[in-house]
Amino acid sequence: MRMRNHYIVETKPAVKFFEGEKWLVLTGLLGFLLAGVCALWIILYGGEVSPEGDLSKAFSFNAALGMFLLSTAAISPFSGMKAKSRAFFRWSYIILALYSYFAETVQNFRGVNPRFVQDGSAFDIGVGNGFAFVALLLVLYYLVLAIQYFRRKAYNLRSELVLGIRYAMIAIMLSFAAGIWISVNQGRLIGLHGNIIWLHGLGFHALQAVPLVAWLTERTSLTPTVRRRWIHLTGIAYLIGLLAIGWQTFLCNSIMEWSVLPILACGSFMIAIGGGALVLRQTRKAFHTQ
Template sequence: MKAEIGKRNHSSTAFFEGEKWLVITGLLGFCLAAVCGVWVMMHGAQVLPKGDVLKAFSFNAALGMFLLSTAAIMPLSALGSNSRAVFRWTYITLALYSYAAETVQNFRGVDPRFVKGGTPFDIWVGSIFTFVALLLVLFYLFAAISFFRRRAYQLRPELVVGIRYAMLAVILSFAAGIWISFNAGRYVGMHGNIIWLHGLGFHALQVVPLIAWLCERTRQLTAVRKRLIHVTGIAYLMGLLAVGWQTYLGLPVLTLSVLPILASICFLVTVAAGIWLLWQWKDRTPIILEQTND
């Protein structure tokens, strides 16, 4: 028997590397959310006739978090510098318009997504907003595909596998957003609310890659680490599918029935994996010992 030390280079490709402006754009979302939050505390959320500053608050914070999460993983996409620049500046431009439309229009008393009885200006803003949302989806799909290439996998194999699962979850989230648009609102049937699927899908960008990142830093065997990443990713996707089906049936997500319970179990598997990895995390230096027979 002999011990082999697994060598993995975690510093060659760093989070956020080269994405300063995407990070700044993400932080801008939190700043705008803070402004909206202060306004809501002082004046309330509703702005007649159709504005809701609380919606602007949640949108800006969610988009900001989405951009920060994207900025963190983009260096691992293995896209060329030109392709990354195209994605970066396109996304920054689209995000700035989205911030402006959501915030300004709600303060003006207009729902920026579903304009009813507004001025021609409001209709134009809403129409462009719909087009911008479509572009956000298409350009993100362009970036997502790059994570499924061998070149990206070779940079940080375990972390990229986690990101791949997150990308699949984000696609489900985008599908939920399109569903909201075609449905002309977030509510389905008597009690279904598409926003649950929409939001939980995007949070996979923080959850699943974090699990993979922790796996890189444990002393577990490679097979154990890979299996745990797959279990976590599959569990998260299964939870999303259960939430989506419950919503499609027009039923509430927060209820004691089969699909919500199944979704809760799936998400608890993800949480349990994270807790177990934190417990296993000895230090920040990844030294993996594997036993092999001569």
């Protein structure tokens, strides 16, 4: 609020990345710390822990969840949610994430597969069942968050950025669907050559890729219409790439083979990357002309 010509003028505070999300950020950083511990153990003693533990999986899980939480903390202020709703989401997600860290790390150190327990104790079965329930809650809570970005209130905060986040949210839902697919399939491998983990992992990276392009467009001298076109191009290309990978996996084929779907996926991701590179170039031009 400020005074101008004896009238009180209301000024709308700018929304910033990570604003109000200190504890979610710290929870994300904890994932990297745990991943570091797992990596050090693997270097010293190897990754496999008898009978079914695999610390390489704990390493990748902790790092991936940590990155996901940090990315979520970055965009959460632009959701348009009220303070109490954001706090409820934040602390619910922190609790769910802490349980996930515990289940993945401790159980693998104990030599137990935390997701698919075989011949385990009552404790191991309980942790595994709890892990499955927590995974479901992670999906449901995030779906509620995702919906917020498709509302006018969020769009009015930062239109280009929120547009990019919308595409990222669709990609994340595809990743969650792939995660459920892995659970139902009792593993990431399907058929002779299919591997669901590619769809599961690449979908989550949309949370960094597409909003980054949208953020860069804000720093160009392009018109709002042209900015949105670049964001649409990047988001649509990324989603087409994910769908191509998903369909190739559904056919039980490897995404590394030279066939139509993998080539389509590769081309789509190259378009998304190329769009980002061109927007970055426009950003540098705008910077040098200032």
